[in-house]
Amino acid sequence: CGTYRAFLLFVCCLLSxxxxxxxxxxxxxxxxxxxxxPIKPIDGPQAxxxxxxxxxxxxxxxxPRIQIPFEVTLWVLLASFAKIGFHVYHKITVWVPExxxxxxxxxxxxxxxxxxxxxxxxxxxxxxxxxxxxPPIVLDSGYFMPTRPFFENIGTVLWFxxxxxxxxxxxxxxxxxxxxxxxAFGVQDINLQENLLFATIISAVDPVAVLNVFEDVSVNExxxxxxxxxxxFNDAVTVVLYNMFTFVADMPVVEPVDVFxxxxxxxxxxxxxxxxxxxFGFVSAFTTRFTSKVREIEPLFxxxxxxxxxxVAELFAISSIMAIVTxxxxxxxxxxxxxxxxxxxxxxxxxKMLGSISETLIFFFLGVVTxxxxxxxxxxxxxxxxxxxxVWRGLGVLVLTQIINPFRTIPFNxxxxxxxxxxxxxxxxxxxxxxxxxxxxxxxxLFITATIAIILxxxxxxxxxxxPLIEFINVRRTNRNLETINVEVHCRLMEHTVxxxxxxxxxxxxxxWKDKFLKFNTRxxxxxxxxxxxxxxxxxxxYKKLELQNAMEILDTVAGDISAAPSIVSxxxxxxxxxxxxxxxxxxxNMHDILSKNMYNIRQRTVAFTSKYSLPNDRHTKEILxxxxxSIRRSLRPGSFQNxxxxxxxxxxxxPAGQSLxxxxxxxxxxxxxxxxxxxxxxxxxxxxxxxRLDTLKEAVSVDMLNENKEDSGSRxxxxxxxxxxxxxxLPAPRRQLSPPREEDNGFSDNxxxxxxxxxxxxxxxxxxxxxxxxxxxxxxxxxxxLRRPQWNPKKT
Amino acid sequence: MGSRASTLLxxxxxxxxxxETGCKLCQNAPLYLSQTSITNPVFNSVFSREDFQRIPExxxxxxxDRIINAFFPEGEDxxxxxxxxxxxxxxRPIEDNEKNKNAAPSEPxxxxxxxxxxxxxxxxxxxxxxxxxxELLQVLRMMVGVNISDEQLxxxxxxxxxxxxxxxxNSISFNEFMKVLEKVDVExxxxxxxxx
Numbered sequence: 006c007g008t009y010r011a012f013l014l015f016v017c018c019l020l021s022x023x024x025x026x027x028x029x030x031x032x033x034x035x036x037x038x039x040x041x042x043p044i045k046p047i048d049g050p051q052a053x054x055x056x057x058x059x060x061x062x063x064x065x066x067x068x069p070r071i072q073i074p075f076e077v078t079l080w081v082l083l084a085s086f087a088k089i090g091f092h093v094y095h096k097i098t099v100w101v102p103e104x105x106x107x108x109x110x111x112x113x114x115x116x117x118x119x120x121x122x123x124x125x126x127x128x129x130x131x132x133x134x135x136x137x138x139x140p141p142i143v144l145d146s147g148y149f150m151p152t153r154p155f156f157e158n159i160g161t162v163l164w165f166x167x168x169x170x171x172x173x174x175x176x177x178x179x180x181x182x183x184x185x186x187x188x189a190f191g192v193q194d195i196n197l198q199e200n201l202l203f204a205t206i207i208s209a210v211d212p213v214a215v216l217n218v219f220e221d222v223s224v225n226e227x228x229x230x231x232x233x234x235x236x237x238f239n240d241a242v243t244v245v246l247y248n249m250f251t252f253v254a255d256m257p258v259v260e261p262v263d264v265f266x267x268x269x270x271x272x273x274x275x276x277x278x279x280x281x282x283x284x285f286g287f288v289s290a291f292t293t294r295f296t297s298k299v300r301e302i303e304p305l306f307x308x309x310x311x312x313x314x315x316x317v318a319e320l321f322a323i324s325s326i327m328a329i330v331t332x333x334x335x336x337x338x339x340x341x342x343x344x345x346x347x348x349x350x351x352x353x354x355x356x357k358m359l360g361s362i363s364e365t366l367i368f369f370f371l372g373v374v375t376x377x378x379x380x381x382x383x384x385x386x387x388x389x390x391x392x393x394x395x396v397w398r399g400l401g402v403l404v405l406t407q408i409i410n411p412f413r414t415i416p417f418n419x420x421x422x423x424x425x426x427x428x429x430x431x432x433x434x435x436x437x438x439x440x441x442x443x444x445x446x447x448x449x450x451l452f453i454t455a456t457i458a459i460i461l462x463x464x465x466x467x468x469x470x471x472x473p474l475i476e477f478i479n480v481r482r483t484n485r486n487l488e489t490i491n492v493e494v495h496c497r498l499m500e501h502t503v504x505x506x507x508x509x510x511x512x513x514x515x516x517x518w519k520d521k522f523l524k525f526n527t528r529x530x531x532x533x534x535x536x537x538x539x540x541x542x543x544x545x546x547x548y549k550k551l552e553l554q555n556a557m558e559i560l561d562t563v564a565g566d567i568s569a570a571p572s573i574v575s576x577x578x579x580x581x582x583x584x585x586x587x588x589x590x591x592x593x594x595n596m597h598d599i600l601s602k603n604m605y606n607i608r609q610r611t612v613a614f615t616s617k618y619s620l621p622n623d624r625h626t627k628e629i630l631x632x633x634x635x636s637i638r639r640s641l642r643p644g645s646f647q648n649x650x651x652x653x654x655x656x657x658x659x660x661p662a663g664q665s666l667x668x669x670x671x672x673x674x675x676x677x678x679x680x681x682x683x684x685x686x687x688x689x690x691x692x693x694x695x696x697x698r699l700d701t702l703k704e705a706v707s708v709d710m711l712n713e714n715k716e717d718s719g720s721r722x723x724x725x726x727x728x729x730x731x732x733x734x735x736l737p738a739p740r741r742q743l744s745p746p747r748e749e750d751n752g753f754s755d756n757x758x759x760x761x762x763x764x765x766x767x768x769x770x771x772x773x774x775x776x777x778x779x780x781x782x783x784x785x786x787x788x789x790x791x792l793r794r795p796q797w798n799p800k801k802t
Numbered sequence: 803m804g805s806r807a808s809t810l811l812x813x814x815x816x817x818x819x820x821x822e823t824g825c826k827l828c829q830n831a832p833l834y835l836s837q838t839s840i841t842n843p844v845f846n847s848v849f850s851r852e853d854f855q856r857i858p859e860x861x862x863x864x865x866x867d868r869i870i871n872a873f874f875p876e877g878e879d880x881x882x883x884x885x886x887x888x889x890x891x892x893x894r895p896i897e898d899n900e901k902n903k904n905a906a907p908s909e910p911x912x913x914x915x916x917x918x919x920x921x922x923x924x925x926x927x928x929x930x931x932x933x934x935x936x937e938l939l940q941v942l943r944m945m946v947g948v949n950i951s952d953e954q955l956x957x958x959x960x961x962x963x964x965x966x967x968x969x970x971x972n973s974i975s976f977n978e979f980m981k982v983l984e985k986v987d988v989e990x991x992x993x994x995x996x997x998x
Contacts, residue, residue, distance in 0.1 A: 599950060
């Protein structure tokens with residue numbers, strides 16, 4: 006730590022040698038290598054001035070040439086070192102969000118620079134901030150935004166973003182104006198418009214700060230999405246109000262016409278932003294359709310198009326944040342299908358990296374500039390601002406939630422409302438806006454000081470305290486004793502169950518529009534924007550993304566280690582007479598430890614997205630899917646049917662053990678004639694027609710059939726064989742794009758006939774008579790898409 | 803979309819389902835479920851297992867297949883809307899005024915006992931009203947990662963049975979199951995907020 010500090014000091018001294026410009030907000034010097042440093046280290050002839058100098062200079066230094074990139078790099082490195090430093094001591098990051106730590110380090114560095122009487126580098130100008138630092142962060146947020154919950158909550162999000170921001174701005178502005186009338190504070194010269202302008206600046210909830218804080222706090226998904234969305238979308242309102250009030254700040258009288266124009270402008274800004282975003286998103290998706298030969302530069306398109314969307318929006322002074330967010334939302338879905346796996350990974354990593362750097366730098370500079378700007382302290386005004394900001398946000402959330410709760414599927418309870426209100430942190434956006442205030446506003450310094458004060462207050466106080474508060478609120482009812490193992494296991498089971506049921510029901514809300522959009526998507530958009538447009542179920546897409554090929558290799562080489570059933574068979578034989586064992590406390594603790602570390606977490610849908618600094622972690626998902634997959638595979642292996650152990654051992658982990666299932670199923674199968682089987686056949690066949698849906702999972706069910714049939718092979722071979730043949734034939738069928746959508750209500754028989762036709766049209770040999778049971782699975786294995794080395798390209802014949 | 807009107811569940815059926823499950827939401831459910839991933843386009847038909855398996859989130863749920871299985875009554879491969887709602891009704895939050903109702907003709911589907919029974923049935927596949935060591939091990943293995951050795955898991959299972967088993971038959975009966983979980987807020991854990 007000592008060496009770290011020394012290094013820090015050294016770097017700061019080096020940086021303080023640089024000339025930094027005077028004042029806080031100089032315009033960024035264009036072309037910039039013009040300022041000569043006052044202290045020129047050693048031996049520094051710029052060029053070779055005199056021809057008669059005989060000796061060749063062996064060692065020269067030309068600092069101004071590299072000055073700007075050098076400084077930028079050093080600052081970035083410095084901030085990143087700070088980040089590394091935080092994680093050396095883990096406990097800090099648990100309780101103190103990174104933004105606070107970064108600001109603190111910035112404060113320290115700023116103090117150092119101030120004491121050396123150097124100005125900070127002219128990096129944090131508002132232009133630099135808005136054009137270079139903010140886009141990566143917003144792109145990061147937009148790219149990893151969970152789309153489904155977002156669209157489900159979009160009404161609430163927009164409601165809070167638009168109406169909430171309006172409420173806050175006007176409320177705070179009015180109250181501050183009222184305060185200004187009081188003579189004691191000496192701020193009577195601030196008129197209403199200026200107050201409103203200031204209120205607009207500080208009511209902008211900042212995505213950077215909020216996400217940073219919410220990362221560690223496990224809020225529920227709804228809350229997260231609403232706060233997240235609100236941050237991103239209140240930009241539209243803020244931009245409009247800001248421009249409007251700036252424009253109006255000079256005017257002595259505000260007319261209704263102006264208000265009306267303001268409203269109109271809001272729509273232009275908001276909808277324009279979204280429109281540009283969507284436009285660029287589609288163009289980008291379309292471009293990636295053709296990039297199959299130039300895989301290396303695929304990620305470039307993503308970044309260029311998003312940035313372009315941002316800049317074009319800035320050009321027209323419409324909401325650029327909304328543009329870039331909608332662009333990345335639109336783009337992501339199609340692009341991730343078109344680009345190669347590696348490009349996909351690259352894109353994700355680079356987006357994360359850029360976002361991370363920007364955010365680090367912003368907070369860092371916030372700290373630095375805090376010290377080095379000239380402040381105008383007016384404690385009354387500042388304290389009242391703090392108070393009003395807090396009060397109005399709380400009131401706003403309360404009132405708005407009451408109004409919108411009846412329209413929500415899951416209403417917000419008081420805990421959620423508290424999280425919403427308390428989680429409204431202000432951050433760098435307000436800061437930059439404050440700096441862009443036009444100079445004709447008299448009290449600009451006061452505003453800047455007040456803004457900084459609010460930012461520091463919210464980030465530090467609310468940021469640090471939100472976690473304990475939320476835990477306190479949520480933790481009320483759990484008991485603190487060490488739970489029994491039973492409780493731990495059963496509770497986890499219940500949580501998984503509820504998560505599963507929620508996922509199942511999660512398909513319910515807003516279905517009408519979603520459905521329409523999906524249809525439109527499948528029919529038109531995908532054809533245009535995706536290279537080989539084939540309808541895919543999301544499970545297949547999920548498999549692809551998990552790099553099925555790697556999974557296959559794991560399974561093959563490790564000889565099914567991961568997939569091996571934990572020899573339940575052997576255990577079953579051993580433990581016939583368990584003796585009650587005495588378990589030491591140490592053993593129990595071990596058990597708890599094992600369980601808590603290794604039990605799969607509930608599929609917390611926000612975890613993947615709220616962990617800002619890492620990419621979504623797929624490990625558990627991979628394991629679960631690999632095991633399903635392996636158990637399916639194993640059941641298809643030829644040997645498994647001959648083995649009588651098969652009924653006892655797990656065929657696949659999660660379906661009921663063979664014994665009971667067979668005993669229950671076989672009587673029914675006996676009674677089912679070909680006709681009775683039809684309903685399930687055709688319903689599922691019809692369901693399967695959307696091409697290539699779930700080959701893999703279908704096999705699970707077919708395995709079902711095959712397993713049971715093993716028991717009753719002889720008698721029912723006829724019907725079951727045809728059934729399984731129809732199933733088998735369905736495996737390759739989707740690959741052949743039997744196109745006419747079979748979703749019309751044909752009669753059942755029609756479908757079955759069609760299915761049989763497919764069986765006949767097949768190149769593959771039709772299923773052989775019963776004795777060749779063993780042969781069939783092997784055939785299956787060949788045709789089984791899981792077992793091929795997947796190139797995953799359907800053959801279109 | 804136009805065929806929807808002709809295939810809505812009949813009003814009486816909806817009423818019956820509402821009474822049985824206490825779910826008011828089910829009135830709107832047909833509209834929502836119309837073309838979801840879990841129903842077929844034709845309304846009155848039934849759901850089969852494939853429809854459930856199509857939901858990707860269930861595939862990555864460690865207990866996914868068992869949950870799906872819980873929807874299907876014993877030995878059947880299909881469930882109709884009514885059966886589906888019956889199962890779903892287990893997860894309705896318990897409202898306060900219901901806790902005091904003693905005059906209910908039969909216990910509502912979402913009572914604590916029934917919720918626990920649902921969970922119990924996730925373990926107890928052969929429906930012998932006992933969770934044997936095997937069944938426990940299966941579920942444990944599903945819920946735990948691949949890094950746990952069999953012996954460790956075995957001893958965890960043993961300990962679980964030991965804690966719960968009061969009558970010495972080396973398996974957990976439903977009463978023992980209920981007793982073990984008596985301090986746990988099952989009503990809250992096994993409820994889904996929007997099923998009211």
